[in-house]
Amino acid sequence: MSYKHLSLSLAVLLAATLVACGKSGTSATTPATPEVNSGASDVSVVKIGASAPLTGPQAHIGKDNENGTRMAIEDANAKGVIIGGKKVRFELLSEDDQTDPKTATIVAQKLVDAKVSGVIGHLNSGTTIPASRIYSDNGIPQISPSATAVTYTAQGFKTAFRVMANDGQQGKVLGEFAAKTLGAKKIAVLDDRTAYGQGLADEFIKSAQANGAQIVTHEYTTDKAVDFTAVLTSIKGKKPDLVFFGGMDPQGAPMLKQLKTLALDVKFMMGDGGYTPKFIENAGAASEGAYASLPGVPLDHMPGGKDFSQRYEAKFKQPIQLYAPYCYDAVNVMIAAMQKAGSADPAKYLPELAKVEYDGVTARITFDDKGDLMGGAITLYQVQQGKWQPLQTMGGGPAAAH
Amino acid sequence: MDIFLQQILNGLVQGSVYALVALGYTMVYGILGLINFAHGEVVMVGAMVALTVSQLLLATGLPPLLVLLIALMVAAAACMVLGYGIERIAYRPLRNAPRLAPLITAIGVSIVLQNLAMIFWGREYHAFPQLLPNGLHTLGGAVINDVQLIIMLVALLMMTGLMLLVHRTRLGRAMRAVAENPSAAMLMGVDINRVISVTFMLGSALAAVAGIMVSANYGIVHYYMGSILGLKAFTAAVLGGIGNLRGAMLGGVLLGLIESLGAGYIGDLSGGFFGSNYQDVFAFFVLIAVLIFRPSGLLGERVAERA
Structure with a gap:
């Protein structure tokens, strides 16, 4: 009976969809470097998580976010950052959330399990909001470069920040x-x-x-x-x-x-x-x-906008899509707070992050008591x-x- | 009234594309009893190849229509090779395996193709160059452009051609014979491997044409475009009665109309309770309803039972 085959086909299709959902926790780029905390060198590794859609329709914007974050981390490593008297090397853990709220929570848990010191992300409000609960529960500071929904910072989470005006x-x-x-x-x-x-x-x-x-x-x-x-x-x-x-x-x-x-x-x-x-x-x-x-103000009018866009284009051979400068700032704000606190331990630098004052590429960044950017244009x-x-x-x- | 007419036109254009893609599903199902889930990805590859070819050729200053023709031929050829390859590698070795096996390889092929395309063409949306004239025509208050007229015309021509091929030629007779009973066809001297390969290649060529038409209409190409289009076309094929060529066409056009009218009027009819975002749900709701009351689709399945 042909339609028996058909229902079988439908069942398989359904199963495949489920499998696809299940595998969605896998990352697109996983620099699986083990923690090099060897006594020989004095360099300790600080992991920074990042998440954005790297596949699917918004992949070009997500990749742009990842590039901005990566650039900030590579700049910091090239410069050599000292936290609490110790040299630090930052490492990026970038995860694909596929613009899917469900996947975002899996990815968030994955980043928490990898013991990241902070998270830059997510790109969309729909993924940032469900993920923010997981970061909050684990005390991991999260700075979204681009999630603009009001709800994100209105949930009362101490760990949720954004470097962009809200909706x-x-x-x-x-x-x-x-x-x-x-x-x-x-x-x-x-x-x-x-x-x-x-x-x-x-x-x-x-x-x-x-x-x-x-x-x-x-x-x-x-x-x-x-x-x-x-x-x-x-x-x-x-x-x-x-x-x-x-x-x-x-x-x-x-x-x-x-x-x-x-x-x-x-x-x-x-x-x-x-x-x-x-x-x-x-x-x-x-x-x-x-x-x-x-x-925010136009890139040309940003304090370091021109210089940033030139360096970005030279590095990634493509123009900035959207939020890359905000990601760049988000990383640097986080690093500034760590330096102030003298520690990359989330519990220690979180209070510093809340009262940080930082002159970024996009604007002067300070947060209000909810974690929203103050005076966002x-x-x-x-x-x-x-x-x-x-x-x-x-x-x-x-x-x-x- | 002009709005209603416009929705009908929208539905017909959309439906023509669904119908063309649905033919690919139904041809393969009719002959092998297999749902080729990679078919949507073949559509995408066709569009992507056409994009690359036309970008290269436009730079040399050839006239757009000539570029389109060459891009169409290259894309169709590439898809035929791809279709042949998929059948040869993923389905033929499993022809006598349990039914579940080739279904799973089909899904595997689809995922592989999608990811290869992502690696090769990048993950962003590409703008598809405008190769066809784009003038607007007014028709009783409704508007239609040249690209959409050409889509309907091409779809009609391709479907007629396919019907003639299946019912009027030697190859078509061989295809119908294999569909009815492969072993008997083989005993009668039909080279079934060849017939199946040709079926896959024909379906893939149609997919390439559909891919180019979709891209020309929306002006956008993306490695992801094949999956939802493939799913809709599969729905259309089932709606019309899978395995039946006329059914695929009817199903495609019907699905286009249902979606268009559904999305256009559901908000007003339900007093705002359901919104136009239920466009996709509508299509699948109709599918479920049809399968409950007519499990073999609207026009039924005409392939005789196999022992």
Whole structure:
């Protein structure tokens, strides 16, 4: 009976999916160097964990995070860092969380078991939040370079920090900009149903409505989709003058392209997930005029931004995608706290991290009592002649004053 | 009304692609009773090869349409070699093994191909060059562009060609004979190894065409693109009745329409309770419903039972 074979096939497929989920804890890059704490040399090894999606649709952004982290660690090793009178060599343990919340917790446990002194990650809010509980339970300091969902630092974990403004701030600025500066009256909102996309969209809606715009519809997609024609067609029926998408560039770029194909002539806006060179490359001519925001000041205006981007490009032979400078800072902030405490022991340097003051590439970094970046600025960008051009920087206290 | 028409058009374009990929699944299943789970990856390889070829050729200044034709031929040839290789290495040695074995090698091949592509082409999204004209046409309030028109036309042509091949040629007769009873076909002098190889190569060539059409439509290529497309196309094949060519086409187009209308209207119909993010769930929900009430798919399975 043929359909018996079919049900067998389905069962095998299901099993394979389960296997795929199970193996997801495996790392993409595991420098399995044993702890070299030999008495002969005075160099002790400090392990720093990092996690981002290194496979799947957001792999290019995840790799960018890993590069930024790696660069900071290699710089520190080249310089030679002394902690508590002892020479220290840092070692990077980079793990692939596949943008999957489930995998993120496995990876987090793995990093904890490997006895890392701190973690730089994760990239997405959806992975950072579940992982943060595990780091908190084990007392491991975690600095996310890019997770912007408000929830992350609102859980009361002493170990959770971020070096970027959160979506409460970002969504507010975006909504205000859309309704006031761009004069949008009817706004359609789409999000990818991740902790980040959903959170940002909700904050955006609140702020846009407060500024007098009407939300005509709120539609959803996923962070794996490439076809949005059906949703966009239904949005077209609502006749908006601006479409806002809470999500990342793998969806944003084709979405904008399909918007133009449907002859839907509206303004298009995203948060920090859209601000990448890849977005422009993949959306092509359709990207002209699109808006996005990024917490922090433009790279050119960052204290060490120019120098950083030149060195990054020379080292990795590709432009910065998105968060690499933030990862670089996150590592250095962590190292600065370790130096201040004179120890790489998480319990000892965590109090120092909470009150750290550090002049990074992106901004002057200090944390508030929740672990959020103090005075985080938000910059709005537009694609003009095939390049992201800064329009204006909003908010941000002394951090943006450089 | 124009919005409804637009959703129908969206569904037809999407469905044409599903149908083309579904043909690859159904052909192999019809003849071997095997689900070739690596088929989605063949689609991806076709798109990737076409991307590389067209990038190389565009640099030399050839006209885009010529570039597309060459890229299509190279990609189809590469996929045919790949399809042949997959069958020869992963399936043929297991032809008389228990049914579970080739299924597992199929999944293995799929994972291997995906990772090889990731190593070879990188893990980022690539922009697929625009090789086809991209003008917009208005049709009763709905909009369609040249690429989408070409997709539907090409899909129709390929499907008609395949039907003619299977039902009107000597090779097609051999394929049907092997499908009905391999041992009897062999006794009648049909070289079944050759027929099976040719089936895999044909399906892979169709996959290459589908891969290029998807890439041209979305303008994006990614090593990951084959998995979900493959799963959808497999669903389409099952929906229409796996093993049946007409069923695969019907299933593909139906699935495209269901997805498009489902995603477009579910929010309004359920008062916002279900959102358009249930687009994929919709497709699989329909699959489950069909399998419960018509386990052999809409058009049924026409291959006779094997002893």
